Amino acid sequence: MVGATLAIAASAWLLGGGARLVQQARKAPTIPARPVAPAQKAQGAVLPKVGLLSPIATGHAGGYLMQGLRDDVYAAIRWLEVPVGDLVVTMAADAVQAFVPVASWRPLRLPVSYADTVEACRVVGDCVAPNQEIVDAAYALSSRNGRLIFNGLVHNEKDEANMTTLDFTVKFNTGIDRQLAKAPHPGMRCGAWKYWILHSRIREKGAVNYGGFAASGAPIQTVGGRHGPTHYDYSQLFQPVRRYARTKGGARLDLLERYAAQGVPAAYLEKYR
16 A cells, blocks of 8 residues: 555656656756766666665665656756856756655755766766865855755764665755755855865875865865765765856866866866766
8 A cells, every 4th residue: 555655656746746847857958968878877876776665764875866867857957157266167056956756755965976976967968076166166155145054964883874875865955955944045055065076186096075064164074085986975966067167258168177287187087078
């Protein structure tokens, strides 16, 4: 009976609000996506085998955002311009959200690995991961409407073992939404989660993370090279930047060239081309 109820609810979503979400995503003013070869798609996390009757806590969140992007079932990406030093970049105004029927009947900000981030940028089309400077600028812009705070969920070893679960993903989203209910951020949203960034330290283990800001305005996660490209947890979300920025004088600039000048190895930049 429970299974039948969930199946009916899933069908209702797809025929009702879900269909509207897909339509909205398809109408989003995104840059046309480049075709992604099967070999490149295989680099992402594998979609977890979680049945409708499985308890949320036993399922893992890895792979669901990539599945939503591939199937074009994700919330429309709203793009905003962000002043970053001598540049103006275009960045998603929020972490990208997709639908997970076994966890919630609403789209969720879903976690990604760095490998997923690269592939997601190619699926969305002509996007790249941000660098530290861009994240800091987005946080400063977001904080004009009040600071969004990173509320971590790991307090003991048991929590650490649950970092990849759908249960933690839902809890993390609930905490973010509560902050937004108290202090709406109609523009940029940044501060409550972490990013995979492009930084010269990527040569160490193949991935660098940064972000998640405290009430003081300081990042919880400074530039870190502890994790490899396949690591993910509830706090690492996807908020891409369009590859091409402009100078304040109006000239077009490829962010990959800027990243190269900052010491990011060419092999890591080539994956975004």
